[in-house]
Amino acid sequence: MRRTVLSALALTCGAVLASTAPAFAAGASAAPTRTPSAVPSATRAPTPAPTAEPTRSASTAPSAEPSAASTRAPSQVAEVPSGAPDTGVTTGSKSSDDMTTGLAGAGAAALLVGGGAFVVVRRRRTTGV
């Protein structure tokens, strides 16, 4: 009797343990199976985090910096001139040098005429004509 009772008890304990073990395994594997499937969510968390950090901070930051660099800040031409360059002087126009020499010539001619008139007047006065 005792033997049967004890063996039945042992079997029951074994069965309980065996059932709890899978339950435990299921519970423990629910965490791991969630970790594998939640590791995807955990991998999603790391993958967006590490790949978002490397891809955003490494690919968008460096790739945005050169593109921003090429368009804005480090302009290859340090100072962009305004308007169009005036790289042609036609014969009709005169340079400032020509203008100054013209003015100087006109001034000298006026002085000569004035001086000549002064001499003529003085001569007329001295001769009494």
Next chain:
Amino acid sequence: MTSLSRRAFVTAATATLLAGCGGGNGTTSSANAPQRQGSSTPSGQPSAPSSAKTAHALARSVPVTLRVPAIGVDTPVIQLGLASDGTVQVPPITAHDRAGWYRHSPTPGQTGPSVILGHVTVGAYGDGVFRHLAKLRKGDRIEAGLENGTTATFTVTTVRTVAKADFPSDEVYGNVARPELRLITCGGTRTGTGYLDNVIVFATLTG
């Protein structure tokens, strides 16, 4: 009694071992996941810096001569800056005028648009150094002699005549990905004092 308890312990131990094996598998699979992440992240990182362009740019050196064999240009090059009104300075009006490099642009051969200007006519002195610039065609050669003794050789890609009122500053002075050269002079219809248009030669470094 003892044999029964042995059996019971053996059964319990077997069940515990089975449960332990199941749990162990879960931890190893989750341990594989971080390894994949670790392998995917480094493989993503090297791919990003591998997209770098190689340009045959030259070291910075100021241009001192300019040769354009197709139109018989062989001239010294002076340096030009900005005028007080913000426009680009132009070479002086002299009998034997020279070309001028805009010193706020890259030197010929550096990555970017290097800008060289010259007169088409110099008033009473007659033709300017860039008198026949508009005759250049695609494929013509331009050689810029640099201060360090090297020569930057360019090939003409485009010759454009544009109205001064619509001068394409972005295309002339804007950033580019390779070493380029712009030769600029006046052209088009003459007015009393100058010209209505600009002739712009776009060229790229080829040697």
